[in-house]
Amino acid sequence: MLSSAIILAGGFGTRLKSVVPDLPKPMAPVNARPFLEYQLDYLSRSGISDVCISLGYKAETISSHFGTTYKGLQLSYAIETEPMGTGGGIRLGLEGIKQNEVLVLNGDSFFEIDIQHFYALHLKAQAQHSLALRRVEDASRYGAISIDENKRVVAFKEKSSSKTPGLINGGVYLLNRDLYLKETIANKNFSIEKDVFEKQIEDLRIFGFVFENYFIDIGVPEDYQKAQDDFKRFSY
Numbered sequence: 001m002l003s004s005a006i007i008l009a010g011g012f013g014t015r016l017k018s019v020v021p022d023l024p025k026p027m028a029p030v031n032a033r034p035f036l037e038y039q040l041d042y043l044s045r046s047g048i049s050d051v052c053i054s055l056g057y058k059a060e061t062i063s064s065h066f067g068t069t070y071k072g073l074q075l076s077y078a079i080e081t082e083p084m085g086t087g088g089g090i091r092l093g094l095e096g097i098k099q100n101e102v103l104v105l106n107g108d109s110f111f112e113i114d115i116q117h118f119y120a121l122h123l124k125a126q127a128q129h130s131l132a133l134r135r136v137e138d139a140s141r142y143g144a145i146s147i148d149e150n151k152r153v154v155a156f157k158e159k160s161s162s163k164t165p166g167l168i169n170g171g172v173y174l175l176n177r178d179l180y181l182k183e184t185i186a187n188k189n190f191s192i193e194k195d196v197f198e199k200q201i202e203d204l205r206i207f208g209f210v211f212e213n214y215f216i217d218i219g220v221p222e223d224y225q226k227a228q229d230d231f232k233r234f235s236y
Helices: 035-044 059-066 085-094 115-124 177-183 192-198 221-233
Strands: 004-009 050-055 073-079 101-106 109-111 129-136 145-147 153-156 166-176 206-210 215-217
Touching (some): 035 050, 035 059, 035 101, 050 059, 073 085, 085 101, 085 192, 101 109, 101 115, 109 166, 115 129, 115 166, 129 145, 145 166, 153 192, 153 206, 166 177
Parallel strands (some): 004 050, 004 101, 050 073, 129 206
Antiparallel strands (some): 101 166, 129 166, 145 153
């Protein structure tokens, strides 16, 4: 069973400043609860036991709120002294994790997939890294991803000004810890999307599995407001 996860919660939340001016984005209140609480609730009920939260901007706001335990989860923190990007933030978190297959989530999106099923697909495909993908009607804001008949990722397409349907990166990954630490450089600011997935698409076994489950990215004010209604259904 997959038991370890990293949540990327180090961003500045620039696009949400107009509605959440003084908090790191994962602490943005949704129905009077920090968004990050919903993610941790989800991990707790999905069989995860250890979570490292990768922090940067206003790190103490998050670490002081949650402490070292939350609903059965053991929490630890990897704190950036300077911006490390998604890739560097993940690397910092991986250094303190023992399990070799690790779940990674973006701290500003929520993709309600079956995590252990995702893990089973990852193992069956003998993937080195895997991405949870979501089919959307308008992929222009995110950029699209193409997979072949075996679910292997074959192309990343840039964001576009034209609205077209496609598969997008849902911000949930399964990574091989040892491989990631071997192939990346410590204390460096880099992007997992651009500098790992896209650059190594030919060399690594990177797979994408499509899930049709609920997905939201609260990174823009419109979707942040939408979450206020959507999350009323969560009773945990």
